[in-house]
Amino acid sequence: MSSRLPTLAVVALLLLAGCLGSLADDGGSSDVPLPGSSSTSTEQNDATATTGTNPWGDDPIVVAIENGDEPDREFAPLVRAATDYWEENADEHTGFDVSYRVVPDAENPDIVVQFVDDVPNCANVSHAAGCAPRITDSRQIQRPENVSVRTGLSDESTELVLKHELGHTLGLDHDDEPADVMAASSVLHTEPRPNASERDFPWADPEFTVYVDDENASDPDGAREQVRHAFDYYEDGADGSVPGNLTFEYVDSPDEADVTVRFSDGSACGGNPGSCAVTSGPDPDGDHEVERYERLDITLVDLDTAAVGWHVGTWFAHGLGAEESEEKPEPFQDDSYRNQHSNWWE
Known part of the structure; x- marks a missing residue:
């Protein structure tokens, strides 16, 4: 991957x-x-x-x-x-x-x-x-x-x-x-605050809005179903590995979304099949580290439709602060081809 x-x-x-x-x-x-x-x-x-x-x-x-x-x-x-x-x-x-x-x-x-x-x-x-x-x-x-x-x-x-x-x-x-x-305006910084990577939950609240851009997906309907499997898994508690109060609402505009999922067949993610993601948010204390995540943008490149949900789920785990493989829910600790293409959410 x-x-x-x-x-x-x-x-x-x-x-x-x-x-x-x-x-x-x-x-x-x-x-x-x-x-x-x-x-x-x-x-x-x-x-x-x-x-x-x-x-x-x-x-x-x-x-x-x-x-x-x-x-x-x-x-x-x-x-x-x-x-x-x-x-x-x-x-x-x-x-x-x-x-x-x-x-x-x-x-x-x-x-x-x-x-x-x-x-x-x-x-x-x-x-x-x-x-x-x-x-x-x-x-x-x-x-x-x-x-x-x-x-x-x-x-x-x-x-x-x-x-x-x-x-x-x-x-x-x-x-x-x-x-x-x-000057009438200036960049000001707050006193030091914990960074997103130091928080147990790096988002402001557990209610997520999701935008899916399936324009470049080889199978748009199948891709959307896979994305829903990923977020349904987290909404159900991810086998007890995440807070049990996460909710996901699908929206029609990326401007309204906390999480975006896009499909690409171009040079994104280094030009190789796979996936990548970017987290972003404010840095009010000016230490060059994000304090809380406000966006997670996931890009999927030339993936088999059956592997879409696994990649989305893996990156959402990272967006929740799981830096290491062993910190992620169990289905995302195994990145084998077979597991990625399985019904891992069952």
């Missing part, structure tokens, strides 16, 4: 905004004060932003920290790294110097950085990684101003979100430099 199983790592893209998140059509909520802030005209804001006047004044900006969602995680070093960045770079990008004092439990802070599981509504921006008011005029400020940052991100991504949001509090917008910090 010819087989290969590359794994596709799909980087999770979390969009950011005044907010660092998915953006509203007007460019994001950072262009307006947070509710309750003093509002000033656009003309006043633009003038202040371009004259290099620090809206916070000359004293250090006192930054407090509230962390109710990840109490065992120390965020203060990341906040200090972000404030250090702006102490070094604010003059170049805003036209004024700035200094900070990070005091996690400060009683009268200028800014409170809140680490939250879900960033509050940021002018209708959904799934934001962070949110902050864009401060361009001292009359906007109502101390303490709140900066929200989503928990669950890696240290590197958390620090990026902090830099971005603090940039807004210094008057910077999404079109401003430094572009790598103030």
Whole structure:
């Protein structure tokens, strides 16, 4: 049997905004004060932003920290790294110097950085990684101003979100430099998570949708019957070797499918008769390993119809995490020609 199983790592893209998140059509909520802030005209804001006047004044900006969602995680070093960045770079990008004092439990802070599981509504921006008011005029400020940052991100991504949001509090917008910090969107990663290969069950749920493309099958009806034998076997529990709650629904579009089965008479799978498969899914923690499988694409090349079910069943076992032959259900541990062409499901 010819087989290969590359794994596709799909980087999770979390969009950011005044907010660092998915953006509203007007460019994001950072262009307006947070509710309750003093509002000033656009003309006043633009003038202040371009004259290099620090809206916070000359004293250090006192930054407090509230962390109710990840109490065992120390965020203060990341906040200090972000404030250090702006102490070094604010003059170049805003036209004024700035200094900070990070005091996690400060009683009268200028800014409170809140680490939250879900960033509050940021002018209708959904799934934001962070949110902050864009401060361009001292009359906007109502101390303490709140900066929200989503928990669950890696240290590197958390620090990026902090830099971005603090940039807004210094008057910077999404079109401003430094572009790598103030861009409206960025690739962020979560804290480390188990990979699909490390999970007992590598899918999000046991309910599978299946698409069968039998266009190149020599016997389409027979091929579909074989595919059903494979998935019926798993739905019946595979002789106790898999969870007993697996279900399979056949769909009419590959876009709707968790599992696709295609037949090829071309160069797929190395150009030899046999089969191959690809698993794919998200990589939210950025370790170049898929966290959970979202797709299993099985390709069958020039197979006898009687062997189709065995090949599909073998690859589905792999999709459930069975890397070695002895980990697979018993019918798929024997890859002999006779077994592949037998009624192994009986």
